[in-house]
Amino acid sequence: MLSYQHLYHAGNLADVHKHAALSWVLSYMTRKDKPLTYVETHGGRGLYDLSAPEAVKTAEAAAGIEAVAAWFEGTAYEDVLAACRADHGDRAYPGSPWIASHLLRGDDVLHIAELHPQEHDALLDNVPAAYIHHQDGFDMAYSVCPPIPRRGLLVVDPSYEVKDEYLEVPKHLIKLAKSWPVGVMILWYPLLTDDRHRPMVRTLSRAFPDALRHEVGFPPAREGHRMVGSGLFVVNPPWGLDEMLGTLATRFKSL
Structure with a gap:
């Protein structure tokens, strides 16, 4: 969706949920001395300024990472946040491409897609170590999967501004899993007041009975x-x- 810009929502509680999980997964996967591939279908700009007017206007970061940062003391996510602020200032916030580029190693491979022209250009500057693709994210994923190295992670984080995405996402994940059966795949989705995510999750749960839903x-x-x-x-x-996610859920219940 070319109208979507994540800067308005960067650092909100949904970001906290997915980025804490992503930081943990990448830290875990890089313990093994074997290269891996990181593939992301909807990269955004990769790095955000929480003092920007767009972020201040919605105040989502104020209710998000700025309110709950203390939850992550001693974790990989705290290390990522500290590194990002050390490099880019106290109001910088890392998106998932920046998190991946920070945690991955020199022999790992990153493929990130972003279709929005301005977000794509910013991503080129913010995550120079990755292969940045200016194309539809699923088209990119099909073009590189199964990747080399085979070991790795796919992140799917659409805007869901188009309702059809709830129908299309399962089709894509099922197809990609057939071509890359050993890949870890993380899909993020919003919980909205109308529960529109439920049919999508039911379809995915039938296709992947051993998957983790949180x-x-x-x-x-x-x-x-x-x-x-x-x-x-x-x-x-x-x-x-x-x-790890169970511990995080306990934190969210305190809100």
């Missing part, structure tokens, strides 16, 4: 805001991820 609820960022939670659907989840 959802957290939280107060809306402002009156009338329809997002009241965040979901992750993980195919081939690394060992220990369910425990």
